[in-house]
Amino acid sequence: MPPPSHPPYAQSTYHELSLYSHIPAARQPQILRVISGITGMLPETTLEHHLVYKPKRPRQPGQNAELYYLQLISIVPGEQKQEEEEEGKNGYDVKSQKWRMRLEDIPEVTRRPVTSRNVLGAGFGEGDALGLVDSLGFMLQTTYFMTVSTLIHNNIIITLSQVLLPPPPPPLPAAPNVQYGNPYPTSGLQPLDPAGSWVLKAAVRVQSHQDVESINTGTGELKVFKELMRGMCDLEVAERLALDTRIR
Amino acid sequence: MFRDLGEASKRAYLHIIIPEVAHSSSIQFHHCLHPHLRSHHHHHHFPPTLALALPTPPLRIGKIYSFPAHYGVMENPQRSLESTRARFNRLVSALTAFDSALRTGTPEQLPPWQTLQPHFNVLFSILDSLSHTLNQQFPPPQINTSALVSYPLPSFPANSQIQLSISTLLNKKLNPIVQDWALRALNAPTVNNDDLWDRAREIVQEQQEERNWYDDIYSLEEQEAGTEGIETGVSEEKQEKEEAIPGLKLEAILRFMETGVVPADQPALPMAAMPGTGPMKR
Numbered sequence: 466m467p468p469p470s471h472p473p474y475a476q477s478t479y480h481e482l483s484l485y486s487h488i489p490a491a492r493q494p495q496i497l498r499v500i501s502g503i504t505g506m507l508p509e510t511t512l513e514h515h516l517v518y519k520p521k522r523p524r525q526p527g528q529n530a531e532l533y534y535l536q537l538i539s540i541v542p543g544e545q546k547q548e549e550e551e552e553g554k555n556g557y558d559v560k561s562q563k564w565r566m567r568l569e570d571i572p573e574v575t576r577r578p579v580t581s582r583n584v585l586g587a588g589f590g591e592g593d594a595l596g597l598v599d600s601l602g603f604m605l606q607t608t609y610f611m612t613v614s615t616l617i618h619n620n621i622i623i624t625l626s627q628v629l630l631p632p633p634p635p636p637l638p639a640a641p642n643v644q645y646g647n648p649y650p651t652s653g654l655q656p657l658d659p660a661g662s663w664v665l666k667a668a669v670r671v672q673s674h675q676d677v678e679s680i681n682t683g684t685g686e687l688k689v690f691k692e693l694m695r696g697m698c699d700l701e702v703a704e705r706l707a708l709d710t711r712i713r
Numbered sequence: 714m715f716r717d718l719g720e721a722s723k724r725a726y727l728h729i730i731i732p733e734v735a736h737s738s739s740i741q742f743h744h745c746l747h748p749h750l751r752s753h754h755h756h757h758h759f760p761p762t763l764a765l766a767l768p769t770p771p772l773r774i775g776k777i778y779s780f781p782a783h784y785g786v787m788e789n790p791q792r793s794l795e796s797t798r799a800r801f802n803r804l805v806s807a808l809t810a811f812d813s814a815l816r817t818g819t820p821e822q823l824p825p826w827q828t829l830q831p832h833f834n835v836l837f838s839i840l841d842s843l844s845h846t847l848n849q850q851f852p853p854p855q856i857n858t859s860a861l862v863s864y865p866l867p868s869f870p871a872n873s874q875i876q877l878s879i880s881t882l883l884n885k886k887l888n889p890i891v892q893d894w895a896l897r898a899l900n901a902p903t904v905n906n907d908d909l910w911d912r913a914r915e916i917v918q919e920q921q922e923e924r925n926w927y928d929d930i931y932s933l934e935e936q937e938a939g940t941e942g943i944e945t946g947v948s949e950e951k952q953e954k955e956e957a958i959p960g961l962k963l964e965a966i967l968r969f970m971e972t973g974v975v976p977a978d979q980p981a982l983p984m985a986a987m988p989g990t991g992p993m994k995r
Contacts, residue, residue: 607973660960
């Protein structure tokens with residue numbers, strides 16, 4: 466498919482093969498160091514803001530089409546930057562963030578030793594992303610943050626992430642867009658998991674799910690990586706229904 | 714493979730060693746069978762000798778297999794020996810064939826596994842039948858020390874630096890004191906095993922009770938040295954900490970990431986009914 470000329474947005478649609486591992490809080494620094502050593506690079510750590518949207522209208526019984534959760538993701542700038550702009554603003558403007566949209570399909574039923582799912586995504590160029598999503602018929606369900614450390618190993622994108630929840634907003638004053646959550650101060654963000662565990666995900670992106678050869682190559686690479694990490698952590702196929710994004 | 718004829722007498726045993734493939738194999742089979750064996754059943758000690766020529770044996774004692782005095786166990790020793798010898802010959806030829814197969818091709822590399830595999834099969838089957846034959850034809854004897862006889866080969870280094878003379882080595886008569894004990898034990902009335910073990914248990918219990926196992930953690934050495942405490946890897950506090958925090962499962966975290974439903978509100982997942990839908994459980 467030839468790329469469209471001068472696209473106003475960046476489209477990223479791919480088939481993702483992945484393995485997950487659950488890392489206890491105490492082992493996270495060690496594992497990060499080890500993978501950093503394996504990949505030969507320093508991890509790139511970002512704080513992501515995730516907005517989970519669900520359709521406003523529930524599924525009519527009798528309709529076959531599935532409804533899915535939609536995610537808007539943006540990268541929260543570092544806290545130092547925010548201090549420079551502190552001039553009476555609340556510091557974090559949801560609307561001015563650069564969002565990208567992502568729809569992750571439910572993983573395929575497959576005998577392969579990897580989770581295989583389709584991911585559709587698009588980045589918004591200019592404009593009001595939140596307004597657009599609202600007009601598409603979605604409403605905000607949940608907001609959360611995620612600190613993600615990314616490393617690349619050959620074709621594998623390794624992400625070590627922890628889900629964080631914003632503190633509940635103060636009752637007064639009622640700041641606008643408070644339902645989207647304020648990541649600042651970052652020290653106020655609490656991990657979702659009381660034990661503070663991390664999720665390690667090793668993923669390979671394949672352009673088309675018809676491309677069996679590439680899928681096999683990707684699966685092979687993941688297998689090799691899993692073997693590499695044997696003893697450190699168990700990279701396993703995640704429960705398929707746990708990654709289900711369909712609306713019940 | 715070898716057969717150990719009873720622990721009572723370690724002096725006489727049958728050793729069959731497959732010579733290394735690298736050296737040329739030469740198994741010599743010495744038949745020393747008394748010609749009158751079949752007719753004279755009452756002859757006791759006419760054991761055949763099987764001597765294997767090993768590459769460099771330090772000591773060579775003729776290793777004897779002697780079958781028990783009563784003849785009924787081995788009906789036809791000649792047949793047994795013949796069949797065993799035939800199998801050994803097959804083994805030798807298979808080994809030489811294997812050896813030559815290994816030597817073909819480049820010197821550093823093994824031949825492809827397809828050529829090695831039939832050799833393995835053949836060798837395995839030969840060894841299998843050989844061991845079966847040995848087991849069958851030469852049954853393990855009853856431990857009868859008086860019936861085991863050792864015959865040294867002429868090459869036995871009787872005059873070497875080994876102080877033990879042949880007679881000491883091959884002496885079957887026990888030390889007189891030991892002999893008395895043995896006789897007495899053999900002639901004593903049969904022991905009631907249960908009583909014996911009960912009595913043993915009582916003795917052990919008495920000994921256990923006499924000693925204090927739990928109060929003294931430190932050994933005598935450590936006590937005398939005045940050690941206050943020893944650092945081990947186990948810590949009580951650590952264990953308490955670990956048990957205190959119940960964390961979320963990976964499944965719950967992933968579901969939250971995908972759907973935004975907090976774990977507390979997540980409905981239970983239906984268990985995957987179809988094969989291939991769930992993760993590969995170990």
